[in-house]
Amino acid sequence: MKTRGFPVWAVYALGFVPAVVAFGGGLAxxxxxxxxxxLEQTLGLWALRFLLAALCVTPLRRFFGVNLLRYRRALGLLCFYYASLHLLAxxxxxxxxxxxxxxxxxxxxxxxxxxxxxxLLLIPLAATSTNAMIKRLGAKNWTRLHRLVYPAALLAAAHFIFAVKSWPLEPLLYAGAALALLLVRLAPKRRPSFEQPHKA
Amino acid sequence: MLIRVGTDRPVASSDITPRSLWLRRREFLAAGAGLGLGLAGFGARAATSPYSTDEKPNSRADITSYNNFYEFGTDKSDPAAKAGRLKTKPWTLRIDGLVEKPADYALEDFLKPFSMEERIYRMRCVEGWSMVIPWLGFPLAEAIKRAQPQAGAKYVAFETLVRPEEMPGQRSFPKIIPWPYREGLRLDEAMHPLTLLATGLYGEPLPNQNGAPLRLVVPWKYGFKGIKSIVRMTLVAEQPKTSWNMIAPDEYGFYANVNPGVDHPRWSQATERRIGEGGLFAKRRPTLMFNGYESVASLYSGMDLRANY
Structure with missing residues (x-):
């Protein structure tokens, strides 16, 4: 995997582009x-996209051997920032x-x-996203706490469905993706070689 | 039927129509003969109306680019982007049911007897936004009278064109609406002088995305009652089925009168955002009962508008 060359800060920088474009476009x-x-819808949609992206990291590693773990924190925090801006809007x-x-x-x-x-579920996750907090909680507790992202994903998908009239395809596709990303985690772990311990 | 119009016509029409708009209309008058629109009576006889609001109309760009017309997709930009392929000529309008003169009209023939007026109406969407739109049209009542309703006729049912090959939303999965789109009015609502059959806006023929070539405008009801691209009007005895009511009966009633006191179950109806006003920092404004068209209140005297939402 050639992920080494792509710096984490660039994920943040690129990640904020949709927000800047939406706000600038709104002003213009x-x-x-x-x-x-x-603006409200753009911010909400990107929050959901980053949430799903963060949820892709583990299955990508487990089933495809693609390790994007070093970007997961950035993706999760971008989700939180976008969700916060969405609420602020x-x-x-x-x-x-x-x-x-x-x-x-x-x-x-x-x-x-x-x-x-x-x-509200995302707040404790963002608050414990630093290395110091991971150390303080211990890997096991930290991992357990961060399982809150699973109900958060379901709530985010439901929020989208409840905000629209009738049953258009787009929110259903996002809900399907969220559900699939959760269900895939229940797959029996046939290849224990991929079960590396979480690095704190 | 005697219908009192109170607050809706306080001033002379010349005070109401903004000068810029009036000028546009004159331009159109001058050019009208050469346009070859094929719509008899279109534009050339347009008059302003005491029923118009004196509020500033939204720009033509706003009115024609921000539409709910699910036949072309659920995004509000879909109709403007995808309605271009809809062929509105020739167009046949069927008037049937409990009338003495049922007929299939070529649209030109149907429109011939009516003189067009400009009506500047507020439009309040059930989603909590609003616009002011200068329609061109004529009272639905006139069309109904010509068809000569029978004594048993109590409602009017409307249907939109079904033509999936030109209306991509009708091909979409999952099915957003059981096509055709259906709407209906009680006969007295249909006969109210505010109720309009519109063929144009801003002095020009309706763009496809706004419901060409013929649509309903009922300014005191939520926008979804204003059925677009009408192919059929049927006078009936029983309350007809209406599309949004069929999809979600607890959310969309048959009446759908604008009412700030009765919320949509999933969002408030107390306020609205006027499109084109204030940009990113626009403030909501309070929604008015019957969208400010108080004269229609008598149609519903004695009715529980909470139950009949």
Whole structure:
């Protein structure tokens, strides 16, 4: 695998391009008649994409021998940053910091509640993403805690489905991908040689 | 039927139509004869209307690029991108059911007797956004009167064209809507003077993505009631099936009157975002009962609008 040459910082740099483009485009008025909705949806979609990308790392290693482990933290954090910006756009742009309305929406609307629950699950994962925290928790506890990404993936996919009318294909494809990435982890481990201990 | 129109027509029409728009219309008048639109009565006799709002219409670009028309895809940019292949000539409109004069009309023949008016209406989408659109059309009531409804007719059912080879959304999987798209109105709603059959906007024929060549506009109801590219109108005795109600009856009712007090089960209807206003930092505005067309309230007196959403 020729991953060594590609630096982790470049993943972050590239990862923020969609956000910069969406925000810049929104300011410039090139993202269509409803720039707020466009920005909100772009941020949410990329949060989901980075989440799924992070979930690809283990199966890629296990079934295809492709080791992208050194990028997983960047992918996970990008997911968290995008999800946070997505919420910020919802609060600040979509609802102009009308806290009463925002609270009501989050508590009352399934799509908003599910999305919020998803982000809450991501917070401890982002907070324990540093080497120091991994050391402090110990590899075993850290791994156990980070299994929260599995329910987070399901909630993210559900959030997308609940936010749209009828049953268009796109959210269903993302939900299918999330489900597949979780199910593939249940496959019996036939090739124990790939079971390397997690490096702290 | 006596219909009182209160707040909807407070001023002279000359005060209502923005000058720029009026000028555009004159331009069109001058050019009209040479355009060869094939739509009799189109444009040349367009008049402004006391039913128009004096709010600033959205740009033509906004109105024609941000559409929900699932026959062409679920993304709001799909209709503008994919509706070009739809052939709207020739077009046949069937009027049938409980009428004395059922007929299959060539659209030109159907339109001939009616004079077009410009109606600038607010349009509130069920998704929580709104626009102001200068339609060109004529009251649906006139078309219904010509067909001579029988005594038993209580509702009007509408159907959109089904032509998957020209409408990619109708080929999509999973099936978004059980085609054809269906809508309906109670007869008194259909006869209300605000209810419009539109053939144009901004003084020009409807672009395909906006429902060419003939669409319904009911400004006090959510936008999905405004069925597009109509091929059939049927007068019936029983409340007809309507598409969104068939897909999700708990979310979309038959009436679908704009009502800030009755939320969509999955989002609030209390506020809306006016498209084209304020860019990335636009503030929501409160949604008005019946989208501000209060004169229709009498149609629903005694009805529980929470139950009949």
């Amino acid at each position: 008025g090139t993202t269509g008649p409803d720039p707020i909705r466009a 919802f609060i600040g742009l979509d609802h102009s910091f009308d806290w009463a309305e925002i609270t009501r929406e989050i508590l009352k609307r399934p799509y908003a509640f599910i999305g919020m629950a998803c982000l």
